[in-house]
Amino acid sequence: MLPKFSSRAFLAPMAGVSDPALRLQCKQMGAGLVVTEFTNIHSIIAKENQLKEKMQTIQEFIEYSDQERPLSIQLFGSDLFALGKAAKIVEPYFDMIDYNMGCPAPHITQQMAGGALLQEVNLTQQIFSTLVNAVKKPITLKIRSGVTDASKFLFRKIAEIAEDEGIQMITLHPRTVSQGYSGNADWNMIKELKEISSIPIVGNGDIISPEDAKTMIDETGCDYVMIGRGAMGNPFLFEQINDYFRTNSYNEYSFKDRLDSFFDYLHLTSEYKIKFANIKGQAMRFTKGMNGGSKIRSKITISKNIKELERIMNDAYMVS
Numbered sequence: 587m588l589p590k591f592s593s594r595a596f597l598a599p600m601a602g603v604s605d606p607a608l609r610l611q612c613k614q615m616g617a618g619l620v621v622t623e624f625t626n627i628h629s630i631i632a633k634e635n636q637l638k639e640k641m642q643t644i645q646e647f648i649e650y651s652d653q654e655r656p657l658s659i660q661l662f663g664s665d666l667f668a669l670g671k672a673a674k675i676v677e678p679y680f681d682m683i684d685y686n687m688g689c690p691a692p693h694i695t696q697q698m699a700g701g702a703l704l705q706e707v708n709l710t711q712q713i714f715s716t717l718v719n720a721v722k723k724p725i726t727l728k729i730r731s732g733v734t735d736a737s738k739f740l741f742r743k744i745a746e747i748a749e750d751e752g753i754q755m756i757t758l759h760p761r762t763v764s765q766g767y768s769g770n771a772d773w774n775m776i777k778e779l780k781e782i783s784s785i786p787i788v789g790n791g792d793i794i795s796p797e798d799a800k801t802m803i804d805e806t807g808c809d810y811v812m813i814g815r816g817a818m819g820n821p822f823l824f825e826q827i828n829d830y831f832r833t834n835s836y837n838e839y840s841f842k843d844r845l846d847s848f849f850d851y852l853h854l855t856s857e858y859k860i861k862f863a864n865i866k867g868q869a870m871r872f873t874k875g876m877n878g879g880s881k882i883r884s885k886i887t888i889s890k891n892i893k894e895l896e897r898i899m900n901d902a903y904m905v906s
């Protein structure tokens with residue numbers, strides 16, 4: 587059974603972005619579900635072997651805190667034996683396991699993973715059945731609509747197989763793999779998926795405001811919405827969406843609030859082994875749209891350590 591979600595707005599898994607500090611921040615701002623960055627099933631197995639020798643658990647590799655719960659881990663990779671094994675390794679630590687069938691990056695699709703799987707009906711069916719039989723925790727799925735424009739409705743068949751095999755929730759980002767992030771997400775496809783499915787559907791793609799979140803739910807009937815880029819450097823969006831759904835209004839936040847929020851994020855990172863390059867990436871996003879932002883970002887790029895980064899972000903208060 588799926589856990590209970592405190593909000594209909596979820597934070598999307600984003601490699602290099604949805605680290606444990608940002609996830610916790612979004613959770614504290616009202617996200618109903620947070621998902622780890624996608625994780626390679628083979629690296630889970632390899633790491634577990636190393637960690638066991640040191641009497642440590644997979645938590646050293648995939649960092650999280652209990653305050654993030656309900657927490658979902660996203661996996662990718664299509665080797666069935668490794669998939670079952672990796673799912674069993676992570677099961678005790680996470681509330682749900684999400685399977686990635688959307689990633690368009692060539693280094694992923696070339697290893698028969700991510701979005702490339704949408705066109706592999708038999709393998710897909712085996713993947714779902716392997717996951718569902720390996721563990722007791724709910725398995726969910728995240729897909730794009732298809733691979734190319736000519737195959738943009740592959741999601742219909744995949745969703746049918748998923749439901750038959752016991753997948754408990756599907757997130758659809760209605761762009762094709764070859765589209766990358768160009769054009770618009772076709773929300774009509776989310777509506778169609780909702781109509782043909784009897785499990786909860788999460789709509790994803792191009793939500794950047796509370797109004798967008800409401801429009802997607804109203805137009806498609808989806809059960810939940812998932813937000814990626816709109817929440818980058820902007821964890822306030824979850825509170826705004828929740829307020830908007832409840833009261834039809836929400837608080838606006840200033841650039842000063844965004845900077846405060848970056849320092850909250852930075853404070854949270856001290857608990858985890860997040861790469862400095864990723865923290866710099868977050869700093870860039872928290873300054874997006876800010877007066878003098880591009881100057882600040884060029885300084886961020888060349889900063890060498892947390893102390894320097896803190897100084898640059900402190901100076902940003904003067905120009906914001």
Ligand SMILES: Cc1cc2nc3c(=O)[nH]c(=O)nc-3n(C[C@H](O)[C@H](O)[C@H](O)COP(=O)(O)O)c2cc1C
Pocket residue numbers: 598599600601602603622623624660686688689728759790791792793812813814815816
């Ligand atoms: C930097 C970045 C990293 C991403 N990494 C993942 C990932 O690890 N797993 C995944 O399923 N989707 C990933 N995505 C896709 C998002 O989860 C989401 O489906 C997509 O960005 C569309 O939603 P949006 O318009 O709200 O951003 C990533 C997107 C971005 C921008």
